[in-house]
Amino acid sequence: MAENSSGKTRFDFATIGGLLLAAGGIVGGLVLEGGVIKDITQYTAGLIVVCGTLGAVMVHTPMHTLRGGLARFKELLVEKNNSPATVIEEILAYANKARKTGLVSLEEDSLRVEDPFLRKALTMAVDGCDLSELRSMMELQIAVEEHHAESEAKVFEAAGGYAPTIGIIGAVLGLIQVMKHLENITEVGHGIAVAFVATVYGVALANLLFLPAANKIKARIGAETERKEMILEGVVGIVEGLNPKLIRSKLEAYTSASSEGAGRRTGGGPQAVAA
DSSP states (O other): OOOOOSOOEEEOHHHHHHHHHHHHHHHHHHHHTTOOGGGGOOHHHHHHHHHHHHHHHHHHSOHHHHHHHHHGGGGGTEEEOOOHHHHHHHHHHHHHHHHHHOGGGGHHHHHHOSSHHHHHHHHHHHTTOOHHHHHHHHHHHHHHHHHHHHHHHHHHHHHHHHHHHHHHHHHHHHHHHHHTTTTOHHHHHHHHHHHTHHHHHHHHHIIIIIHHHHHHHHHHHHHHHHHHHHHHHHHHHHHHTOOHHHHHHHHHHHHTTTHHHHHHHHTSOOOOOOO
């Protein structure tokens, strides 16, 4: 019987490609306008924006949430190759076995399930947990995990809100230095140009990295929540002794709207899971 519903990870080429495209477009536009890359490579401006934004986020966010948010940064570069069809087939394999030999026959299988959520739900079912209690406990777990994940995504939202303002602070600091040398009009012009680099950094980080990152993490959270709800419905169907065909119909309702996109991501159709 299949045991791999948790999926493997792979690089998220959409994120990587998007960042490269955005950066390339900005730098390319600068060069086409007669500028040079050196015009926007100011380490002092970068120091002000990055450290200032991080400091503001640290003040804004509880430390445990901040750590969780930073840990989620890897989700921008990799994604789980979770196929809903594979999860459905795995659940149906358990449903067929339970229908033939009884729910208790899944005891050993439940211990070998790789997906933590499915393993817990199936174990509770095999242990004879009351159906309403099983549903209540698993729904509570879904809600709590979703709440924590959304709080961690808001770390990037906060960074996206603070970065442009910190960039303006950097620009003002640069202008203060320019005002000290008004006697040299050539240096004044150069200094003003350099001062506004901090604003560019702040706006670029907010709109090209932090805010898109928050939205992508939220999208992944929504997909994971839907996957867990699907798993819960499948396990409940097994406990209720529903016909596997009926369980399939219920679970496929979760994937009908996104089956085409899921097929593209997984590079193929459903794989049958032997009982």
